[in-house]
Amino acid sequence: MAYGMLCGWGQTSLDGVVILESTVNFARGSKTPSVDFRSDDGIQKVKISEVVDIEEMAWAPKYGLKGVIDASVRVKVESDTNKTDEKIMPLEFKTGKGTSGQTAMEHNAQVMLYTLLMSDRYLKNIDSGLLYYLHTDQTQGIVVQRSDLVGLIMRRNELATDILKASMSQQLPQMLQSPNMCKGCRHLNVCTVYHKVHGGSTADSGLGELFDSLVNHLSTAHCVFLKKWDRLIDLEAKELEAVKKEMWCSRSLTSEHYTSCVSSLVLDTSDKLLPKKFSKSNRFIYRFMRQDLPPPDGKAYEMDSLGPASSPINNMDCTLRTGDYVMLSTEPDRLIVASGVIVDISNFHVLVSFSKCLRLPGSSPSSVAQDLCRQVWRIDKDEIMTSFAIMRFNLVQLFLQNDQSSHLRKLIVDLEAPRFDSGCIFSQDPALSYIWSEKNLNDDQRRAIIKILTAKDYALILGMPGTGKTSTLVHAVKALLIRGASILLTSYTNSAVDNLLIKLKAKGIDFIRIGRYEAVHKEVQGHCLSAMDMHGIEEIKLRLDQIKVVAVTCLGITSPLLANKRFDVCIMDEAGQTTLPVSLGPLMFASKFVLVGDHYQLPPLVQSTEARENGMGVSLFCRLSEAHPQAIAALQSQYRMCAAIMELSNALIYGNRLRCGSSEIEDAKLKYTSSASLSSWLKEVQKMNRHKG
Ligand SMILES: Nc1ncnc2c1ncn2[C@@H]1O[C@H](COP(=O)(O)OP(=O)(O)OP(=O)(O)O)[C@@H](O)[C@H]1O
Structure with missing residues (x-):
């Protein structure tokens, strides 16, 4: 049974x-x-x-x-x-x-x-x-x-007090000073590193030589770095703490007050087949609608606006989007029942996928469906705090005593100059031959890929707008594969990861996409493991061992599918817009890395003014670019703007470094058949041009 x-x-x-x-x-x-x-x-x-x-x-x-x-x-x-x-x-x-x-x-x-x-x-x-x-x-x-x-519960309260104190004043509790208990503790490494960083000594660790052996590799500069970034994460987390509190404590807030939730929902039972099983991802989809929405009679879903009693789900202020992690809870008692992912959201409904069939706690098997239908629901966004946990985890990994952390620490904290193997340019490397012979690359792009191929530690690709970053990365991946390298592709957003993957797919390059099936672009969903016909863990492991290219978002690296995976190269897109602690995660998986970005464009989004003013807006890409300009290969020929528009970018931001990729681009004109269909601002421009002419 x-x-x-x-x-x-x-x-x-x-x-x-x-x-x-x-x-x-x-x-x-x-x-x-x-x-x-x-x-x-x-x-x-x-x-x-x-x-x-x-x-x-x-x-x-x-x-x-x-x-x-x-x-x-x-x-x-x-x-x-x-x-x-x-x-x-x-x-x-x-x-x-x-x-x-x-x-x-x-x-x-x-x-x-x-x-x-x-x-x-x-x-x-x-x-x-x-x-x-x-x-x-x-x-x-x-x-x-x-x-x-x-x-x-008393221990829990002590712990909560200590955590609060640590996040407010960066004061950590005393170590236990019990070698017997500490030796077997899985937090020993992190605990000793934090003790040292916060000025703790060998004597007050109570662990003697064991403590020294775990932290002696840390210099004063390392301690300052970790303490600073830990504080910045605290500041940013505090900014979003209010949102979390609402989620835990509020009982009657509606979306008018709190934009990351929708309340007063009921299950839409008009479709008798709910939940629908999403066979590819093996997940269950439920459709919710506003409790006050008139029952769908065929017309209701087509209405542009709802009656005065009902408020749309996806109003202008609502920040819930397709692909968001959410928590489903009951109203009015706010019992959290399950976590899921939004598959679709409109003014009238929200579709959420769950890993299993919903069931209210205590519901008997025979009344599950009725109980669910009678219930009033609320959906809250749920991803804010996980990203901070990942950031802290990434940060502390950089200071542990192992070869990979030590290598990255030298490059990222000590800012040691990256090494390049220029000798290999003259070798018979088939990857280089491929790059020289590839007709679709311009000189900047070729230089960028050679930078990647010769890098021993890292390379930075400065990709100004429309300069063919994505196209260049596709060729770089191809060249690295010719060398037999394994590659981890990553970016902060799912859309940037998939944008690159769509182009790789067009070139016939195979890959595995790790991530939530619902958040992955339709064109690459077939590369998610959940969409493949896999039988058991061993088969999944084998497939992961065989594949050369794996793609995942920066925050998706905590997937158990990546446990113990190592890659030769990690390529990170959108690196100029990604905060340093987030960037560190994927880099831990690879022997060398390539950061692609444009720090002249938007910096990482940081909510806390204090965190921003103290440097959280400085991405790893920006830090390394400023320290070692020789590691940068810049893509400067663009294929998206005619000369006049490009001049604006050059005057405002790029200091005349951008140029047109071809004369056709330079002289390109907007073609339109009738001015009636033009938006009003374009008509204004047209008028001004006629005037000038
Ligand atoms: N070497 C090249 N020769 C001609 N066209 C190119 C070349 N490289 C890229 N392009 C074209 O330039 C356009 C922009 O390319 P791509 O999307 O790779 O750039 P991007 O830098 O990622 O763009 P964006 O900065 O806008 O995201 C595409 O239409 C692409 O086909």
């Missing part, structure tokens, strides 16, 4: 696949495992009677806690005295063997907190949970004591 239910769930990540497989195996197990709950009832037998949810999001604003529960299960528990009890509880899978010591304590604490989150979610007292160790096939029962929960 459990397997039947599981088949209804889509698979989102490798973790998800592992959990699904594990739960199926666990639930299918013919034997009824005996589990020690360490309670008065002695050893008890447990049997899963229903898998209620997989990877269930559990948010409890009142405790300030959130988590994703591997599996929420209904379990029949039979004690020695033949007493049978049916309960809902969390089931957490662990891959390690650690059933003792500190790790086991952490696992226990995690399950206990999940019972608290589930109690809040299912509105009933959930007093026990299960831990299943995959390696040893051992199941451990946990019965929650009130005193344990009180202790855990």
Whole structure:
């Protein structure tokens, strides 16, 4: 029965696949495992009677806690005295063997907190949970004591106070000074680096030589750099904190007050097939509409404006867009039910895709559909804080003690000059022969690709508007592939990544696109793993090992598909508009990198004035360009503007460095058949020209 239910769930990540497989195996197990709950009832037998949810999001604003529960299960528990009890509880899978010591304590604490989150979610007292160790096939029962929960919540409060203090005044709490506990802790590296950066000494770390061995590589300049950028991220995060608070605390805000949400929604049931299964991505699509929208009678959807009682979803202020990560919650109690991605949004509806069928917590299998239809919903944007977590993660990686971090640190923090292998220009390199023989490249573009091919550390491509950046990158990728290099292509936005991929596809270059299927351009969706006919993790791994070109957005690098992947080159487009901590992420995956951008155009978007004034608007591209102009290859021949328009760009920004790529471009004129169809500003220009003439 459990397997039947599981088949209804889509698979989102490798973790998800592992959990699904594990739960199926666990639930299918013919034997009824005996589990020690360490309670008065002695050893008890447990049997899963229903898998209620997989990877269930559990948010409890009142405790300030959130988590994703591997599996929420209904379990029949039979004690020695033949007493049978049916309960809902969390089931957490662990891959390690650690059933003792500190790790086991952490696992226990995690399950206990999940019972608290589930109690809040299912509105009933959930007093026990299960831990299943995959390696040893051992199941451990946990019965929650009130005193344990009180202790855990107190620790949570201490942690929250410390985090708040750190973000306000950059003061970190004392280290534990316990070598035994610290040695096995997975946060040891980051913890010691931060301790040193904040002026901590070996003595007050309490770790002696161990501390020195982890931080001795850090110079004063490194500490200053990390501290500065950490502070800038704090400032920017604080700016957006207000938005996050609204999401957690507000109960009655409408989109008029808060533009990243739509409230008062109901499921549109006019299409009986909802949810629709998006077969390619294995996701489930639900359509929501305003509660006050008149029922669709065929005409309602075609109306330009709605009646006075109803307000459009996608009004001018609403910042929700297709491709946005969102959270779905209930109104008025604001129970967060699932996270998904907007597939489409208009004045009348919003389509959201989820990794599995929706179900209200506690809903019985027979009434799931009715319960969902009766519910009033709210959709909030949900990506702001994840990007800060990624930025911090990227930043601290740069200061850890390993070869890759050390290499990047020298280039990015110490600003060591990048090396170029000019000798190879005269070699018989087939990649270079390809570039020399390629007729569609102009001299600037050829020089740029040679810069990329000769770079040992990095190259910077300054691509002014319309100078053929994308076309140049396509040839650069081809040349690198001739050399047998593996390439990670990245950019901040999905559209920039896909723009390049569409051109690569036209040239017959194969690639894998990592990212949310819905946010990927239709023309390249077929290159998403979720759209391929893959059977199991091994096949996915094999495909990833074989492919030479992988593309992902800068913030998409946290995908488990990229874990342990290494590339010869990372090429980053839009680098002039990407903040430094975001840029660092993809660079960690490659031996050398190419940044493509134009720092004369818009700098990275930074909301906080203080962060901007203190340097957050300086991209890595700009930092390296200013330090090492010799690393830049500039594309200056443009193919988008006639001479008169280009002169404006040259006068305002480019100091006459831009030139027309051909005489046709230089003299190009706008062709139109009738002036009636012209917009008013063009008519004005036309009049002025006649006047001049
Ligand atoms: N060497 C070349 N000769 C002739 N046309 C070219 C050449 N390189 C690029 N183009 C043309 O110039 C236009 C702009 O190219 P592309 O889109 O690659 O530039 P871009 O720098 O990425 O553009 P933008 O800055 O506007 O995003 C395209 O129409 C392209 O075909």
